[in-house]
Amino acid sequence: MDTAEIIRAIAAYAGIAVLDEDVPILAAAHANERAGERAIAAHDLGEVEPIVTFDPRWR
Amino acid sequence: MMAELHELSIAEAGALLRAGETSSVELTEATLKRLEQTEPLVHAYTNVLAERALEQAAAADAELAAGTDLGPLHGIPIGVKDLLHTAGTPTEGGSRVLEGFVPERDAEVVTRLAAAGAVLVGKTVTHEFAYGQNVPPTRNPWDTSCYPGGSSAGSGVAVAVGSAFGAIGTDTGGSIRAPAAVNGVVGLKTTAGRVSRRGVMPMSPSLDTVGPLTRTVEDTALMLGAIAGGDDDTVLDEPVPDYAASLTSDLAGVRVGVERGYFFYETVSPAVRAAVDAAIGELDALGAEIVEVDAIEHIELAAPAGMAVLVGDTSEWHQRLLRERRDLYVRETRVMLELGELVLATSYAKAQRARRLVQRGMRAVFESGRLDALAAPTLPITTKPVDQLSVDLTGEGETALSAFLHHCFVANVIGIPSLSVPVGFDESRLPVGMQLFGRPFGEPALFRIGHAYQGATQWHEQRPELAAVV
Numbered sequence: 001m002d003t004a005e006i007i008r009a010i011a012a013y014a015g016i017a018v019l020d021e022d023v024p025i026l027a028a029a030h031a032n033e034r035a036g037e038r039a040i041a042a043h044d045l046g047e048v049e050p051i052v053t054f055d056p057r058w059r
Numbered sequence: 060m061m062a063e064l065h066e067l068s069i070a071e072a073g074a075l076l077r078a079g080e081t082s083s084v085e086l087t088e089a090t091l092k093r094l095e096q097t098e099p100l101v102h103a104y105t106n107v108l109a110e111r112a113l114e115q116a117a118a119a120d121a122e123l124a125a126g127t128d129l130g131p132l133h134g135i136p137i138g139v140k141d142l143l144h145t146a147g148t149p150t151e152g153g154s155r156v157l158e159g160f161v162p163e164r165d166a167e168v169v170t171r172l173a174a175a176g177a178v179l180v181g182k183t184v185t186h187e188f189a190y191g192q193n194v195p196p197t198r199n200p201w202d203t204s205c206y207p208g209g210s211s212a213g214s215g216v217a218v219a220v221g222s223a224f225g226a227i228g229t230d231t232g233g234s235i236r237a238p239a240a241v242n243g244v245v246g247l248k249t250t251a252g253r254v255s256r257r258g259v260m261p262m263s264p265s266l267d268t269v270g271p272l273t274r275t276v277e278d279t280a281l282m283l284g285a286i287a288g289g290d291d292d293t294v295l296d297e298p299v300p301d302y303a304a305s306l307t308s309d310l311a312g313v314r315v316g317v318e319r320g321y322f323f324y325e326t327v328s329p330a331v332r333a334a335v336d337a338a339i340g341e342l343d344a345l346g347a348e349i350v351e352v353d354a355i356e357h358i359e360l361a362a363p364a365g366m367a368v369l370v371g372d373t374s375e376w377h378q379r380l381l382r383e384r385r386d387l388y389v390r391e392t393r394v395m396l397e398l399g400e401l402v403l404a405t406s407y408a409k410a411q412r413a414r415r416l417v418q419r420g421m422r423a424v425f426e427s428g429r430l431d432a433l434a435a436p437t438l439p440i441t442t443k444p445v446d447q448l449s450v451d452l453t454g455e456g457e458t459a460l461s462a463f464l465h466h467c468f469v470a471n472v473i474g475i476p477s478l479s480v481p482v483g484f485d486e487s488r489l490p491v492g493m494q495l496f497g498r499p500f501g502e503p504a505l506f507r508i509g510h511a512y513q514g515a516t517q518w519h520e521q522r523p524e525l526a527a528v529v
Binding site: 007010011014015016017018019021022025026029030033034035036037039040041043045048049050051052 | 363381397401473
């Protein structure tokens with residue numbers, strides 16, 4: 001399965017029909033996003049509290 | 060030579076109003092006249108509310124005459140970005156997707172501006188849902204072939220040309236600071252939770268902020284005083300200080316950090332580097348202590364972490380619209396919305412953790428240097444001709460737009476304030492901005508530094524000539 005097919009498959013699973021003209025740029029953008037994730041994943045995040053935290057106060 | 064009414068700052072116009080030397084109606088008429096002159100060239104507004112503005116101005120004059128003074132914005136003509144709901148007035152987010160949408164209720168910020176007696180001149184142009192990368196035909200008044208910044212393009216341009224005394228914008232990754240920098244005006248990205256986001260079309264709840272664009276730092280302080288705070292779920296319960304009280308002329312005891320790696324990397328143009336270095340030198344001359352700081356640990360994660368959160372959150376809000384009105388979006392927006400649907404939940408979760416690492420790195424620099432602010436170029440380059448702005452979503456090679464994000468996104472990713480002030484021009488007389496990052500809710504320190512700088516320099520008094528229409 002090539003990247004374009006993967007993009008179409010994920011998009012179909014998400015319920016969106018991607019235009020043919022969007023597929024190449026979407027595939028490249030997705031690859032860029034995945035590269036960003038790999039840069040993040042190279043760090044040990046196990047003990048790091050996410051920055052958006054639940055505020056339980058009643059307001 | 061006496062400045063024309065539309066050239067005055069909010070503070071100056073307010074002083075004339077209270078001295079009985081002008082009226083809100085005169086200020087509004089001057090603003091509308093300037094708007095009529097400049098709109099054919101710059102197109103900063105999507106909807107001008109002339110009749111309503113003149114009615115509000117007349118009411119403001121009557122109130123002031125009766126001794127009711129609602130504060131520094133009373134009777135002052137202001138523009139509001141078309142992402143903020145305005146009851147009874149079209150609010151379309153710069154998109155055909157919401158063509159004809161008229162909210163029933165004002166955004167909280169619009170309510171607060173009205174309570175402060177401000178006159179709403181009109182709705183300013185935004186990039187499509189603050190996402191589209193370019194918005195023809197809005198143009199930069201310093202060179203109308205050039206990019207006006209975004210996404211608060213209309214707000215930046217309106218303030219620069221004098222078709223508003225101040226304007227409201229939103230900043231999710233630099234969307235107030237970029238138009239401020241490239242149009243030669245002041246723009247404030249507020250601390251997350253400082254200003255209500257209720258009634259503002261969202262991108263990402265944890266990255267979005269609302270803030271002012273003005274011609275002076277003093278005016279930004281006055282506007283923030285009017286719009287800060289609130290009791291809805293988008294606002295943190297921090298007291299709102301008297302921002303005007305922070306405006307002093309010297310910087311004795313103030314510590315300003317400078318980081319020479321990330322923020323002065325190779326993309327920073329010689330003209331930007333020279334202007335920002337000169338501005339830092341001016342802060343030194345005003346009594347600030349300039350502190351060269353070490354590299355900010357993990358700052359390189361700000362952009363990838365911010366993007367994962369941004370695209371995921373934004374696509375969530377647009378999920379139904381993308382399916383029902385896909386073909387009405389411009390292509391760049393549509394692709395970004397599609398991208399957000401493909402981001403894995405685990406990527407999103409990792410990004411939220413990475414933001415904490417970036418926050419720790421920035422905090423460590425502020426704490427170890429005992430800093431009040433960190434100075435950096437707002438953008439690494441000045442604006443570019445619109446036809447040279449490549450829209451590259453692939454991340455392969457750096458574009459002007461990705462360079463803009465490089466410098467701005469970190470403030471949104473960790474929620475800190477950042478104030479952009481004009482500090483000079485490049486060889487083509489295109490404006491350069493310097494941003495001052497602050498501690499959370501540290502806006503008063505940024506105002507103090509920016510105001511002192513403007514007291515000693517004249518860059519903020521420069522105006523685009525727009526000779527063809529004046």
